[in-house]
Amino acid sequence: GAVVSQHPSRVICKSGTSVKIECRSLDFQATTMFWYRQFPKQSLMLMATSNEGSKATYEQGVEKDKFLINHASLTLSTLTVTSAHPEDSSFYICSATFPDRAKTEAFFGQGTRLTVV
């Protein structure tokens, strides 16, 4: 299957700083990537849809200015948590979809555990 790599897997940052998380599709071109957030023992909540070369589409309630998403190439999308606060601590997961529409499947990165202290 297709491989999606997410980096870093863990990051600890100080309150008020910014953190960038990368999501790469290693062996296919992903025109669309998705960013999810997962709180402890909870489900995945979609934050935004990232399209190559265009602005991301954010879900209702997600702050665009806090969670900056850039999809500069067909293999890389980045999520930057700006001015992070302890409440932003969470598990962030990206996914990319294989461009074959006849076989809809999302491939997930390994996730990033963000801890803001």
Added chain:
Amino acid sequence: AQTVTQSQPEMSVQEAETVTLSCTYDTSESDYYLFWYKQPPSRQMILVIRQEAYKQQNATENRFSVNFQKAAKSFSLKISDSQLGDAAMYFCALANFGNEKLTFGTGTRLTIIP
């Protein structure tokens, strides 16, 4: 808005036995996909099985099979011959055709008893 409901927060099964995880959903779309994902302690999401809504035949993948009842909007997962490695969180998810955005249920934690 579409929703996915998993009413069983936790389930347990004896090793080698069969267990069924429940999932119901709601969508106004007529063409969609349903998925079961497994999330082990590593937190890596792994696709277990996929069902296209237009297909009447239930999907199967080795020990995993689904019971897809479109009219009832029900999509249960049956795991046969349960193995210790099956222990994980299982998420039911829905995506509309042409839009791979996934809506997840709240998950079921499956424990395998040796």
